[in-house]
Amino acid sequence: MIHYGHGSHVGRRRQHNEDTYLADAGLGLWLVADGMGGHAHGEVASALARDAVQSAIEGGLGLDEAIRSAAERIIRQSRSQGDQGLPMGTTIAAVRADDNGFHAAWVGDSRIYRWDGSTLQQISRDHSYVQHLVQQGTLTPGEARRHPQRNVVTQALGVTEQDALDIAMIDQPWTPSTQLLLCSDGLTEEVDDEAIAAVFARNYAPQETVDHLIHAALTAGGSDNITVLVLKRC
Numbered sequence: 001m002i003h004y005g006h007g008s009h010v011g012r013r014r015q016h017n018e019d020t021y022l023a024d025a026g027l028g029l030w031l032v033a034d035g036m037g038g039h040a041h042g043e044v045a046s047a048l049a050r051d052a053v054q055s056a057i058e059g060g061l062g063l064d065e066a067i068r069s070a071a072e073r074i075i076r077q078s079r080s081q082g083d084q085g086l087p088m089g090t091t092i093a094a095v096r097a098d099d100n101g102f103h104a105a106w107v108g109d110s111r112i113y114r115w116d117g118s119t120l121q122q123i124s125r126d127h128s129y130v131q132h133l134v135q136q137g138t139l140t141p142g143e144a145r146r147h148p149q150r151n152v153v154t155q156a157l158g159v160t161e162q163d164a165l166d167i168a169m170i171d172q173p174w175t176p177s178t179q180l181l182l183c184s185d186g187l188t189e190e191v192d193d194e195a196i197a198a199v200f201a202r203n204y205a206p207q208e209t210v211d212h213l214i215h216a217a218l219t220a221g222g223s224d225n226i227t228v229l230v231l232k233r234c
Helices: 042-057 063-080 127-134 139-147 195-198 206-221
Strands: 002-009 021-025 031-034 089-097 101-107 111-114 120-122 167-171 181-184 226-234
Touching: 002 021, 002 206, 021 042, 021 226, 031 042, 031 181, 031 226, 042 089, 063 089, 063 101, 089 111, 089 181, 101 111, 111 195, 120 195, 139 181, 167 226, 181 195, 181 206, 195 206, 206 226
Parallel strands: none
Antiparallel strands: 002 226, 021 031, 031 089, 089 101, 101 167, 111 120, 111 181, 181 226
């Protein structure tokens, strides 16, 4: 059985929440989507992604296929508006899980972490400008956290053309102490990995972990929308 906690907060500086999430234990599907394009565009894009992925999974598609179908749906919606409004897009971090293991996929800089009982590891890799510089050796991870262009993503559903869309994926087994964290960058912008790990080390129930992480992000400034999901196999 998988226990989970979930929550989303608009933050302290935004008027609208462009994040959305899904926690569907019946489908074994959890996801976070962080919309972009401004109010009425980012909110629409993230909601379209959530609904399209859920529908595709219910229809029997795999997670990567479901995410690609969501990208197509957002592009169609954006193009149907013609010159009205702004282009819209969204990041996504998604997990399909059962008692044996999990399949994770992501596009953009919403993240997936694994807690093994003592160590926190980011298992996703940001599709972002600063991550590209880190991989090149131009920036250290610490410098990337402070870089003025740290929020520039290089991949997003609805923005990246389908033939260039990079849906990153990973499969891993569960262990008894494994927990997963899915989050938008509203958490990681304010709370570093060491502080996130310290919350997991307290061994709270998943919903308590979610609540403490959102509180930590708000206390640190809450500069963006904050969305957090925590999964634990019990």
